[in-house]
Amino acid sequence: MNQPQIRATDDERNQVLAVLSQAMSNGQLDFAEFDERTQAVTQAKYREDLLVPLRDLVPDPNKVISTDIVRRPDSELATSAQTISSSSHGDEFSFSLMGGTEKKGAWTIAPAHTSITVMGGNIIDLTKATFAGRDVTINAWAFMGGIDILVPEDIRIKCDGVAVMGAFEIKDDREVTIVLNDLPENSPTLRVTGLVLMGGVTVKRVRR
Structure with missing residues (x-):
């Protein structure tokens, strides 16, 4: 049986936005890519939707979503969603x-x-x-x-x-x-x- 999809929370969206902001400041994303991904995150309904913008930025997006981002808001990844x-x-x-x-x-x-x-x-x-x-x-x-x-x-x-x-x-x-x-x-x-x-x-x- 397929596992039911879990709805994304505002905190989870904000933490993913923080990772994207950090990636842009590090030169991993240009502004157009950052803008496209942040729009996808803000419109995401389910936690699975939050994995897509992270797939080429972190080794294991599933692990990031379930631990580093959700349960460790004070980690280096979860610094800020500020656009830099x-x-x-x-x-x-x-x-x-x-x-x-x-x-x-x-x-x-x-x-x-x-x-x-x-x-x-x-x-x-x-x-x-x-x-x-x-x-x-x-x-x-x-x-x-x-x-x-x-x-x-x-x-x-x-x-x-x-x-x-x-x-x-x-x-x-x-x-x-x-x-x-x-x-x-x-x-x-x-x-x-x-x-x-x-x-x-x-x-x-x-x-x-």
Whole structure:
């Protein structure tokens, strides 16, 4: 008798996406291949469907799905589903004066991005962004204004800015399930630094 097919879970899809992201950053996949495979993974209904995108990347996809990915979320394979580009090009600057700017959707952030607001507000949404490099630094400067940075929960965060009559802070959305300190050392990293004067910079971790 044939074994019944097992439905894939969101966690399993996310872990396979992490393997594909790692494969692209290693040069095993080009962007077109990565895009095609990630679409197949997000649309997968059954665990068997998750094996196909892995067959030429790992020796035994069945073993990966059943152990390394599902039961070892802290393994090196399960680092992050963040899209990382081998190019160093990307958006380097955002600015607002008594107004606001917003970076969101499918965009590429440079390895070093400077965001400045004066009596205004900036939003930097990284949930669908591509990192131009494995690690990204945002230099945030807020003067009587605020900068909100939305970051997927599988990205490591280092926040070391200086605040005068204001705050640099990291917050977790209530749907976040991954503890920041539990992320592997080889996960993509976002560093947020800069200066706040009578304002605030908030880094909000959200579910991918």
